[in-house]
Amino acid sequence: MSEPSDIKTKSPGRGAESRKPSSAEQAWEKNTLAPTLAKSVERQREFTTTSSYPIRRLYTEADLAGWEPARDLSFPGEPPYTRGIHPTMYRTRLWTMRQFAGFGTAEDTNQRFRYLLAHGQTGLSTAFDLPTLMGYDSDHPLSEGEVGKCGVAISSLADMEVLFDHIPLADVTTSMTINSPAAVIWAMYLAVAEKQGADWKKISGTLQNDILKEYIAQKEYIYPPEPSMRLVIDTFEFGMKHTPKFNVISISGYHIREAGSTAIQELAFTLRDGMEYVEWAMRRGLPVDEFTPQLSFFFNAHNDFFEEIAKYRAARRIWHKAMTERYQSTNSRSWALRFHTQTAGCSLTAQQPMNNVVRTAIQALAGVMGGTQSLHTNSLDEAWALPTEFAATVALRTQQIIAHETGVTNTVDPLGGSYFVEALTNEVEQGAWEYIRRIDAMGGMVAAIEKSYPQREIAEASYRYQMAVDRKEKIIVGVNEYVTPEKPIELLQIDETVARRQAARLSKLRAGRSSVEVDRRLQALRKAAHSSENLMPFIYDAVKSYATLGEICEAMRTVFGAYEEVSVT
Amino acid sequence: MPEKKIRVLIAKPGLDGHDRGAKIIARALRDAGMEVIYTGLRQTPDMIASAAAQEDVDVIGLSILSGAHNTLCPQLMKLLHEKGMTDVTVLVGGIIPEADIPALKQAGIAEIFLPGTSTQDIIEFIQKRLAPAH
Numbered sequence: 185m186s187e188p189s190d191i192k193t194k195s196p197g198r199g200a201e202s203r204k205p206s207s208a209e210q211a212w213e214k215n216t217l218a219p220t221l222a223k224s225v226e227r228q229r230e231f232t233t234t235s236s237y238p239i240r241r242l243y244t245e246a247d248l249a250g251w252e253p254a255r256d257l258s259f260p261g262e263p264p265y266t267r268g269i270h271p272t273m274y275r276t277r278l279w280t281m282r283q284f285a286g287f288g289t290a291e292d293t294n295q296r297f298r299y300l301l302a303h304g305q306t307g308l309s310t311a312f313d314l315p316t317l318m319g320y321d322s323d324h325p326l327s328e329g330e331v332g333k334c335g336v337a338i339s340s341l342a343d344m345e346v347l348f349d350h351i352p353l354a355d356v357t358t359s360m361t362i363n364s365p366a367a368v369i370w371a372m373y374l375a376v377a378e379k380q381g382a383d384w385k386k387i388s389g390t391l392q393n394d395i396l397k398e399y400i401a402q403k404e405y406i407y408p409p410e411p412s413m414r415l416v417i418d419t420f421e422f423g424m425k426h427t428p429k430f431n432v433i434s435i436s437g438y439h440i441r442e443a444g445s446t447a448i449q450e451l452a453f454t455l456r457d458g459m460e461y462v463e464w465a466m467r468r469g470l471p472v473d474e475f476t477p478q479l480s481f482f483f484n485a486h487n488d489f490f491e492e493i494a495k496y497r498a499a500r501r502i503w504h505k506a507m508t509e510r511y512q513s514t515n516s517r518s519w520a521l522r523f524h525t526q527t528a529g530c531s532l533t534a535q536q537p538m539n540n541v542v543r544t545a546i547q548a549l550a551g552v553m554g555g556t557q558s559l560h561t562n563s564l565d566e567a568w569a570l571p572t573e574f575a576a577t578v579a580l581r582t583q584q585i586i587a588h589e590t591g592v593t594n595t596v597d598p599l600g601g602s603y604f605v606e607a608l609t610n611e612v613e614q615g616a617w618e619y620i621r622r623i624d625a626m627g628g629m630v631a632a633i634e635k636s637y638p639q640r641e642i643a644e645a646s647y648r649y650q651m652a653v654d655r656k657e658k659i660i661v662g663v664n665e666y667v668t669p670e671k672p673i674e675l676l677q678i679d680e681t682v683a684r685r686q687a688a689r690l691s692k693l694r695a696g697r698s699s700v701e702v703d704r705r706l707q708a709l710r711k712a713a714h715s716s717e718n719l720m721p722f723i724y725d726a727v728k729s730y731a732t733l734g735e736i737c738e739a740m741r742t743v744f745g746a747y748e749e750v751s752v753t
Numbered sequence: 754m755p756e757k758k759i760r761v762l763i764a765k766p767g768l769d770g771h772d773r774g775a776k777i778i779a780r781a782l783r784d785a786g787m788e789v790i791y792t793g794l795r796q797t798p799d800m801i802a803s804a805a806a807q808e809d810v811d812v813i814g815l816s817i818l819s820g821a822h823n824t825l826c827p828q829l830m831k832l833l834h835e836k837g838m839t840d841v842t843v844l845v846g847g848i849i850p851e852a853d854i855p856a857l858k859q860a861g862i863a864e865i866f867l868p869g870t871s872t873q874d875i876i877e878f879i880q881k882r883l884a885p886a887h
Contacts, residue, residue, distance in 0.1 A: 314768035329824025403770025534868040654871045663869040672851040751793040753779040
């Protein structure tokens with residue numbers, strides 16, 4: 185398919201060129217504004233958002249020409265959900281405070297989970313280490329130096345049993361940030377739930393399971409796109425039948441933004457990823473109204489307060505339009521975009537780390553004003569290491585202060601109707617649709633990824649941003665301005681004994697299980713991988729025999745092959 | 754006589770896929786007139802040492818954010834030593850706790866660039882360091 189002709193033109197989203205100010209506004213410009221500007225010029229020639237999106241001096245009704253409140257704003261809990269997906273929002277129930285945690289061994293992380301739950305956290309979120317994310321066991325040669333560093337090391341069901349020890353999965357919802365090996369880790373989770381006697385029909389949680397953004401941004405992929413997409417759709421189908429309350433995917437813009445995209449790119453690529461999953465599942469024959477209520481989203485909350493709020497509001501409007509018009513969904517539960525928010529790790533600075541508490545608070549506030557369903561607030565030491573207990577507690581307290589002290593939860597969508605917020609919501613939405621149409625014209629997101637299109641757009645935006653920072657066109661407090669000498673802060677250290685403890689546990693596991701049974705179930709999985717059968721039951725069987733994560737992923741790797749990207753620099 | 758361009762290998766060792774920094778540095782050094790080769794993701798120290806020898810580079814820039822630097826850097830330095838490539842300048846950029854810096858320098862890493870470093874500072878460091886040879 186040929187690329188659309190406007191592919192090389194400026195970034196989408198520049199709107200409002202046809203602005204027509206009222207006579208009253210024109211009079212204000214002449215009588216009040218002009219004399220002021222004649223006396224003193226403004227601080228900058230152009231004002232832009234963090235994403236370099238231009239912002240005008242003043243927004244009035246002239247910026248909302250063609251905007252119809254009944255159609256474009258509506259009411260909370262009603263299409264197109266601009267004002268939020270619940271009629272009462274946080275007046276009935278606050279967002280879920282879900283702090284991402286994981287380090288060291290399963291015992292270490294189990295302790296942190298229980299600490300967070302005891303301090304008022306309302307849901308769990310698991311960070312896995314790099315070997316786990318890449319489908320390697322802790323004792324694999326490539327795991328050397330990485331075990332338990334960026335998250336918890338999970339190599340088998342035995343580790344998973346320890347991770348959720350004394351945590352009732354029937355009551356606590358758990359989010360798992362795992363992608364390429366998502367089906368395997370989910371099978372382990374379901375096996376633990378079963379052992380605890382929890383009803384699969386009632387348990388709830390979220391599997392990240394978003395492989396497309398791995399190719400686009402985070403780069404933790406194992407298999408090529410085609411078999412990876414098959415695995416994702418296998419989990420959709422399995423979830424639809426067996427775990428109706430579980431979010432089988434968290435379609436993620438977070439990592440796209442962290443890789444350096446603009447807000448509009450984050451929105452557009454994430455929602456187009458969502459559409460890609462829907463289309464692959466529909467091609468499999470899954471009924472759109474049955475599987476789409478289990479799809480959820482995940483966005484970043486960066487520094488630019490209003491740009492972020494506009495992004496969340498536009499996201500709901502785009503998804504509603506896609507579900508009802510593009511996919512003809514008739515189930516209103518499929519129309520409402522539910523999302524998790526995490527504050528922007530990439531915005532936090534290694535310098536003057538206490539300032540990060542302030543950045544995170546403002547970002548979290550944007551997530552709440554944008555109507556998030558759950559929230560993770562980053563810790564002040566994010567730019568250095570995984571959080572200490574002290575830093576993690578301050579981050580959780582930040583959410584509690586927003587919830588209970590600021591008053592922003594008293595009313596639904598407090599910014600609704602603001603000229604600026606509504607105009608920006610419209611422009612961000614329009615910019616995202618332009619990107620979505622470009623990707624459609626390329627033949628969809630998998631095709632666009634194979635052409636490196638989103639990867640290149642993000643690399644461009646990220647380079648432009650860094651150059652603006654280097655030239656001090658963008659000020660980062662404590663980094664390129666207001667710099668002061670400072671002392672190192674206390675950090676969480678993960679030592680190499682974690683790797684040794686994991687290796688010992690794995691040897692014991694391999695010695696204690698029935699290797700005949702493990703081989704038989706891995707062989708069945710390989711055979712199924714060659715067919716078009718749903719792989720979830722085979723993965724679940726393998727997990728229950730204590731086949732390791734590495735063994736299961738390797739079994740599929742022998743059938744599917746491994747993916748290597750063409751790097752864009 | 755045209756000056757010989759400084760040749761740089763930008764490498765991402767370990768399992769981490771966060772390549773934002775590596776890509777920005779690769780492009781900034783290229784824009785500053787250097788010859789830049791980017792290895793792509795998940796390179797073992799062995800692969801990096803081989804690539805550096807094959808491409809005959811003056812500088813190796815490692816981007817490490819995952820906390821695996823204490824394992825990966827000494828391994829690479831040992832391999833370079835074995836290949837007799839002791840004149841290659843090895844730089845590390847990324848998330849490196851201050852406490853780990855002395856040991857890395859001891860192992861032969863010429864400089865460690867922490868988060869917030871401007872690309873200009875890195876360019877100037879390389880140009881200054883390689884000035885007598887070029």
